[in-house]
Amino acid sequence: MEKVIHSDKENIKNDRQFILQSLEAERVAVFFRIAVALLGIIITSLLGGDIRPAAVRAVYSGCVVLIIEALIIAAIVYRKRANLTQIRVMQYLTSIFEIFVVSIALYSFGGYNTFKSHIFQVYYVFIGLAALRYSRTLTLFNGLLAAIQYTGIFFYYIATDAVVIGTLQEEYLGPVISVVGVVIKITFLVLVSVLLSLTAKGYAQVVNTVRTEERKNERERNQSLNLRNILRRYFTKDVAEYIMQRGDDLTGEKREVSVLFCDFRDFTKISETMPTEKVFATLNHYLTKMVDIVFEYGGTLDKYTGDGFMAVFGAPLQRHDDTLNAVRAAIEIKKQIKVINEAKGADIGQDIQIGIGISTGEVVAGNIGSKKRMDYTVIGSVVNLASRIEHLNKRLSTTVLISEHTYKKIQSAVNANHLGKFRIRGMETPTTIYEVSNITSNPREHLENSSTI
DSSP: OOOOOOOHHHHHHTOHHHHHHHHHHHHHHHHHHHHHHHHHHHHHHHSGGGSOHHHHHHHHHHHHHHHHHHHHHHHHHTTTOOOHHHHHHHHHHHHHHHHHHHHHHHHHTOHHHHHHOGGGGHHHHHHHHHHTTTOHHHHHHHHHHHHHHHHHHHHHHHHTTOSOEEOHHHHHHSSOEEHHHHHHHHHHHHHHHHHHHHHHHHHHHHHHHHHHHHHHHHHHHHHHHHHHHHHHHHSOHHHHHHHHHHGGGOOOEEEEEEEEEEEEETHHHHHTTSOHHHHHHHHHHHHHHHHHHHHHTTOEEEEEOSSEEEEEESSSSEETTHHHHHHHHHHHHHHHHHHHHHHHHHHHTSOOEEEEEEEEEEEEEEEEEOSSOEEEEEESHHHHHHHHHHHHHHHHTOSEEEEHHHHHHHGGGEEEEEEEEEOOTTOSSOEEEEEEEEESSOTTSOOOOOEEO
16 A cells, blocks of 8 residues: 655655755756856956955955855765755855855945945845745845844944944935945845745745646556556456546446356365465466466456356457357366366376356446445346356366357357256256367467457
8 A cells, every 4th residue: 555645845855856856956056156256256357446455355255265165066966965954954054155255245345335335236146046946944044144244244334433324315425324225225135035035935836736746646657557457467458448447437237248157176175185375376376377368368357256266258348259258268277277287286186176157148247336445247147147057067077067048159169068957046947058068169269359348
C-alpha cells in the first residue's frame, strides 16, 4: 500500500524536484550577482572622478567580493548535492553578507552622499534576488535587514555630528539631510520587500500547486500501472485494457458465455504428506501454467477455488469462438498437466490429476459487491452446472466433461463421447454429458482476434 503523505510541506522538503528548482533559482541569482558587480565596476570607473576615493575603493572591493561569492555559490549549486536545509542556510548567510557589503559601500560615500547617492537603490536588487528564490520570509528578511542597516548608518552619522539635519526642501537645496527623506527611503525599502515577499509567496504557491498536481498525476499513473498489472494476472491483455477503460461502468448485462471449472483430484490428501511450503509451491506452479493457457485462449480468470479455479470465456469481451476456445483451453491444460507430471511427479511422490467441467449458456456478467470492494463475475445456472459437471469427473474417472449445449456449438470441431444423461444436483431435468478426448483442428492455430464490446 502506498504510504500516506502527512503534509505538503514535509513532502516538498523531501522532494528532489523542488530542491533542483531551488538550485536553479540560486544559479539565476549567481548571474545577477555577477551582473550587478560588473555594472558597479563600470559605473564607478566612469564616475570615479566625482566620488570619494574611499567610496571608489569600497565599491571596487565590494564588487570583487560579490564576484568571488558568486563563484563560490556556483561551485556549490552546480554540484546538485545540497539538500533544502543547506540551501536555505546558504541563502540567509549570503543575504546578510550582501546587504552588509552594500551598507559598507554606502557608508564609505560620506555623511551627505550616503543619503543622497543612488547606490541606495542597490538594496532593491538584493531584495529582488530573495524573491527569485520563492521565499517570502527571505525577501522580508532582506528588506528589514537593509532598512535596519540603513537606519543604523543614519543614526551613526547623527551621533557623530557628521550631518546636519534640515527640512526636506533644504535637503534638495544644500548639504542638509532630512529625516523625512530618510524615513521615506526606509519606508520604501520595507514596502518593496513586503510587495516582493507577497509575489514570492504567490509564485511559491503556484510552484507548489504544480508540484502537488505532478505528484498526484504520478501517483495516479503508478496506481493505474499497478492496477493494470494486477488485472493482467486475471485477464488477458485486451480484456485488462477494456476493464481499465470501462472502470465502474461494468454493470450487469446478459451474455452467453462458456464457464470452465478446473479442480485437482484428491489434492488435499496429497498435501497432507508434503511440507506447507512445498504445497503452495506445487499448487502455484500448476495453477500458473493452467491459467496461462486460459489467457492464451482468451479466457478470463474469475476466481481461484482453493486447489482449482473458475474461468469464463465470453465476458467481459465476446468472441465468435468463445465456446471452442474454452474446450481448446481444457484440452491444452490436460496435455500440460501430463508434461508437468513427467517433470515434477517424482518430486512430489505422485502425479497430479485434474477434472474440468464446461457449460455454456446465458449469464449476467458485471461488477458485484459493495462500493468499497467489487468483483467482476458472472451469475447464472450455467455457473452451477459447470461446477457440478466438473465434480462428475471423479465419479466417472474422466478429465474433460462438457454440457450438451456446449457440445452442440462445437461438435464439428471435437471428438467427444456421449456419456448419457445425469441427474445434476439443483437441476430439475437430467443433463446430457459428453467427454471430450481431443480437438479435430490444431489447438495451437492462430485465433481470430475479432471481438465485440
